[in-house]
Amino acid sequence: MNPPRIEPLGDCAALIHCGEAIAADVNAQALAIAHALIDADLPGITDIVPAYASVCVRYEPGAWIGADAQSPFDRLAVRLGALVENAQPVAPIDAGLIEIPVSYGGEFGPDLDDVAAHAGLMREAVIDLHGSAEYRVAMLGFTPGFAYLLGLPDALHMPRRATPRTRVPAGSVAIGGAQTGVYPRETPGGWHLIGRTPLNLFDPARDPPALLKPGMRVKFVAR
């Protein structure tokens, strides 16, 4: 892997860029950097957002001014560079294995047959394959609590729908490209729906509000 690159994301954020791939090792590096940043507790940092291959750092420029003419971004980038260099890989989050119960197919998974046809498998084989793999949460985004999961078996990879649905029901378990995930609430969406879970993935009144967080291990269980 190349050393991470730090790019300005406008004048109030920076992006630490680890690569351009959906891969476990790149994601582990991004999560390690995010943890190092949280531990460092730098001034004026409002948000630290790990993604597949990057970490976004939102900051208040006023917290990064000094005596010389160096810009807030340049000053912050020096600190971030040093942190990135020393970031230690984080151990997997010790939250055990989160099991997500899923009702596959039928009205809950209207695209299960399409996924089976695309994979050249019986629909039972798709359910077995999806449910037998162990996944790891790579990142949260798109909508509050939406977890992008790494570890979808190759046979189930499938390009997104040509036309996204305007309404995907909350709890829908879906496949998009090499990824699988669960829609926490009703939103538009372009992934293939294979089932649905009754679990509430995101509840603003709960602490923590999101059921899943980056680094957690996840398994789907047919119900």
Next chain:
Amino acid sequence: MSITVLAPGWQTSVQDGGRRGLAALGVGASGAMDDVSRRLANILVGNMDNAAVLEITLRGPRLRFDADCVVAMTGAALDGLPMWRPVAVRAGTEIAFGTMQRGAYAYLAVAGGIGSETVLGSRSTDIVAGFNAALVAGDVLPIMESSHIQHRDLWRRFHARTATGNFENPNVVATLWSLNPRSWFDLDPHNPIGVIEGAHFAQLSDDAQRALFDSTFRVGGDSSRMGLRLHNAHLGLRELLELVSAGVVPGTVQLPPSGDPIVLMAESPTCGGYPRIGHVIGVDLPRLAQRRPGDSVRFVRAALDEAQTRYLEREHALAALARTIKDRLQ
């Protein structure tokens, strides 16, 4: 103390300084589209910078003030109350706000701040995420006690000057002085908006690189608090870019396959997978927010150093203004 919503207008919502620290969970900041106008409204009634106000979009609501209160309106001009100054309103007064002729957002701050329900540490409405919702008729907004301003004193000190504008209302009095919005607020769609080149600017075709800064874009009717969609010049890439989702922020200019750029705004998602061709600079984001569908937008190239210098100058000036007005309200 409360305000009752009699009619909501086109889209009126409660907005404070936004949600912080939760972007890693996919929770965006939300907050006001024109956050400088929101902060100025708070300054004019002696509120904390972060206090919740009403964000009014294009056509104003009809409100009943159920208690004596001190309010301030900022942002795009609309009939209803004198703007850019503290205004005392008597209990029971009903105000029907008009329609904006120019600009898109106005802000109504109430001394004490709006005390509606907090979700994840903020009162900001996030329409896309479903945290609270735009106001509907019948909503009752609690108003918190102001530590700073006593309505009775103001009524006396404002010398009972009745409201100016297209109406005379004996239940509304305003200060003789007002804030000159010129240095804070700009509705002229011909003034260019500063943009810093994004990570994927170099991947735009030569024509598209020129077009980003030479074209006059038009704000699309499909724009929202999530983003402004800009039409008129289709921008093309040298070759298809396959990107993995990465963090984005308000101001990020994304290029979806349609070729029409999207500038992410207050309800920006936390991550996105489209090429990042530019970033609107922080000081110009509130000005861009005031462009309404059909308005034109021109971009001018900005350097990061200069953008950060101007950002710091603005924060400095806002802090100085807040101190001056606080003294005046004492």
